[in-house]
Amino acid sequence: MLDLKNAFYSYEGQLALNDVSLEVKTGETLVIMGPNGSGKSTLLKILTGFFPLKGGSYQFKDLNVDKTFLDDPKQAAKLYEQIGFVFQDSDVQLFNMSVREELAFGPQQLGLPPAEVEQRVADCLKLLAIERLADRVPYHLSGGEKKLVAIGSVLTMNPEVFVLDEPFNGLSPYYRTLIVELLAKLNQSGKTIILSSHHFGQIKDICDRVALFSEQHQIQKIMTKAEILNDPTELAHLSVL
Numbered sequence: 547m548l549d550l551k552n553a554f555y556s557y558e559g560q561l562a563l564n565d566v567s568l569e570v571k572t573g574e575t576l577v578i579m580g581p582n583g584s585g586k587s588t589l590l591k592i593l594t595g596f597f598p599l600k601g602g603s604y605q606f607k608d609l610n611v612d613k614t615f616l617d618d619p620k621q622a623a624k625l626y627e628q629i630g631f632v633f634q635d636s637d638v639q640l641f642n643m644s645v646r647e648e649l650a651f652g653p654q655q656l657g658l659p660p661a662e663v664e665q666r667v668a669d670c671l672k673l674l675a676i677e678r679l680a681d682r683v684p685y686h687l688s689g690g691e692k693k694l695v696a697i698g699s700v701l702t703m704n705p706e707v708f709v710l711d712e713p714f715n716g717l718s719p720y721y722r723t724l725i726v727e728l729l730a731k732l733n734q735s736g737k738t739i740i741l742s743s744h745h746f747g748q749i750k751d752i753c754d755r756v757a758l759f760s761e762q763h764q765i766q767k768i769m770t771k772a773e774i775l776n777d778p779t780e781l782a783h784l785s786v787l
């Protein structure tokens with residue numbers, strides 16, 4: 547479904563991705579792990595089409611995602627409607643005056659009829675059990691509540707792929723469990739999930755594979771969950787990243 551080949555990216559001289567190749571299959575849950583600054587967020591932003599690669603290629607299904615593609619809003623929309631991104635910092639994502647408006651924003655941008663938008667918002671509030679927050683100002687919510695609303699704002703767009711940058715950061719065990727259960731449900735319904743995390747323990751119940759970044763901004767190895775669980779050294783390493 548996603549095919550990244552020999553990807554390079556740098557920010558004004560600061561290397562972030564160094565010859566990274568990665569394939570993601572439809573319906574899998576892939577977790578990106580690695581040290582701070584190794585390139586995880588950059589990789590997720592490239593996959594979501596935030597900016598084009600500076601070297602190598604990125605194919606999403608039949609779309610060749612390069613600078614020309616992303617510079618053309620009509621073309622880029624074909625990617626954006628299939629991949630949803632949940633930012634590490636929810637405050638970057640939430641800008642509407644109520645949770646209800648926040649959840650409606652994406653489907654409205656997709657041009658869906660008002661009745662369909664309303665239905666998606668109602669379904670999302672129910673699925674996330676956040677009906678009580680519907681008329682609150684997102685900016686005033688707690689960290690965990692904001693994260694649920696941020697995920698909800700992607701959920702109502704119903705993308706095929708969910709990309710989440712460290713979704714468990716700073717959350718209590720209660721919210722972490724809620725989000726793990728939600729991601730498991732989404733995956734069971736056929737969605738592809740790609741997320742970054744520093745804690746194998748938090749994602750072991752949902753991950754199919756882990757791609758491990760090195761400090762050299764390269765993918766050092768890709769392991770299945772079974773390979774990790776059967777290797778105590780690897781398990782210990784991934785549990786303290």
Ligand SMILES: Nc1ncnc2c1ncn2[C@@H]1O[C@H](COP(=O)(O)OP(=O)(O)OP(=O)(O)O)[C@@H](O)[C@H]1O
Pocket residue numbers: 557558560561562580581582583584585586587588589
């Ligand atoms: N906007 C930016 N401008 C300049 N350098 C950047 C920018 N964003 C990231 N970088 C640099 O690119 C490299 C990769 O950063 P990235 O955020 O992708 O790492 P990460 O693995 O997600 O880190 P973390 O686990 O700390 O979130 C780092 O050296 C970082 O300092």
